[in-house]
Amino acid sequence: MGRRNPGTVYLVGAGPGSADLITVRGCKLVTSCDALVYDHLVAQELVGMSPARWRYYVGKVAGSHAMPQAEINALLVDLATKEGGPERIVRLKGGDPFVFGRGGEEALACLDAGVPFEVVPGVSAGVAAPAAVGVPVTHRDVSHGVVFLTGHARGDGELDLPWDALASCGLTLVFFMGLSTIDRISRELISRGMRPGTPALVIQEATTASQRHVLDRLSTIGEAVRASGIKPPALLVVGEVASFAEKLKGRANTAPMWSDSKCEFSAHPGAV
Numbered sequence: 001m002g003r004r005n006p007g008t009v010y011l012v013g014a015g016p017g018s019a020d021l022i023t024v025r026g027c028k029l030v031t032s033c034d035a036l037v038y039d040h041l042v043a044q045e046l047v048g049m050s051p052a053r054w055r056y057y058v059g060k061v062a063g064s065h066a067m068p069q070a071e072i073n074a075l076l077v078d079l080a081t082k083e084g085g086p087e088r089i090v091r092l093k094g095g096d097p098f099v100f101g102r103g104g105e106e107a108l109a110c111l112d113a114g115v116p117f118e119v120v121p122g123v124s125a126g127v128a129a130p131a132a133v134g135v136p137v138t139h140r141d142v143s144h145g146v147v148f149l150t151g152h153a154r155g156d157g158e159l160d161l162p163w164d165a166l167a168s169c170g171l172t173l174v175f176f177m178g179l180s181t182i183d184r185i186s187r188e189l190i191s192r193g194m195r196p197g198t199p200a201l202v203i204q205e206a207t208t209a210s211q212r213h214v215l216d217r218l219s220t221i222g223e224a225v226r227a228s229g230i231k232p233p234a235l236l237v238v239g240e241v242a243s244f245a246e247k248l249k250g251r252a253n254t255a256p257m258w259s260d261s262k263c264e265f266s267a268h269p270g271a272v
Contacts (some may be wrong), residue, residue, distance in 0.1 A: 006115050007034070007080040007087045011103045013096040013122015016129060017207040019043035026092075026120045034086030035079050037072070041094030041233060043208075054079065054086055061232075069102055073109035080115040096124040100150055100176045124148075126174045129206030129235040133213045134248025137172045142240045145171040151178025151185060151236065159184060167192035172239035179234050183222040189238065190219060199242035204234040215245045 010029050015021035022030070027046070030036070036052035040059025047055075056075060058067040067075070079089050097103030097119060110117040126148045130137050137146040147166065153159045159181055166173060167189045178185055179202070190196050196219035203213040216224035218238060225234075 003081065003083050003085070007085060007089055009076050009080055009089045009091055009106070009110050009115055009117040010120055011091050011097040011106060011117060012093065012120040013101070013124075014039075014042045014046060014092050014094050015123040015207075016095055016125040016132075017041070017043065017205060017211075019045035021123050021128065021207060022046060023120065023122060026122060029088070029090050029120065030092060033088045033090040035089040036092060037075065037079075037089065038092040039094055040066075042092050046092065050090070052086075052090070054089075069105060073106055076106060077109060077113040077115055080110070081113065093122070094125070095128075096122040099124045099126060099148065125206060125233075125235055126176065129203040130174070130201070130237050130241070130245075132206045132211060133201070133203055133245045135201060135237060135241055135244045137174060137237070137241060139241055139244075143170070143172045145169075147171050147173050149173060149175050149178075151175040151181045153181075161188075163188045163192045167194040172237065172241050175236040175238070177232070178236040179225065179230070179232050182225060182236060185236065185238075186218050186221055194218065194238075198238060199240060201237040201242035201245050202230055202234050203237070204230045204232075206235065213245060215242060 012026045012029055014026065030046050030050050033050060033052050035054035036047065036050045037056045037058055038047055040061050058072050076089060076091060079085050091106060093101045093103060095101060103119065107117055107119065127137055138144065149161060151159065175185060196217060198218040199215065200218040200221035201213060201215045202221065202225050205211050212230055214224050214228045214230055
């Protein structure tokens, strides 16, 4: 039998990598939750700070998923509704839960089951990874906007993107999960009219001690990545702003500054 008053699911963004880049509210929830359901890219310092009695690792890496998405959805609902279950369930995701984090699917599953939920935004790698190497995704003299895209097709199918529009828009293009298709991405953009010499940047494990990046031309970025040995998780940035990685090289402060502070900050009214 389910309980009359279900627990609450908090869809929390953990930030781009370094533990100290989680939001204050997100950190407070992690350090006070009853159940923690967390992903592969979540900093282990955050997991270690949680007092959660129920803990579930549901991480996804290329070619290996600890738990299919449908089962994760069901797990959140079950935790919130089962008799004697947790009152506060934190679903901890890398980056922002609503930016390629499948948070929308989990929110809909909670809604359909009558489970209360709250979205706690996080710092997306889409802006944080470029910033960590000195690259602004927008700049009024270089790029008036940014487009976030996935470089991975669902079910390993065909990568179907509006290539003509992307090649001609003049905006910064940020590809999540694009290493396996980097040659396809560069080939499609160039064939639709983008300059082969357009700066392209790949950043691995941004904001962590393992952060690395490589800057090259769009036409040869795939070769440069393979030569450098860069591996996922990594982000691909295409556009003139990518050249800032060379201009600001060594000047962006990217070292993780984590200390186990237990999030001792003043909370906003109503915050946990």
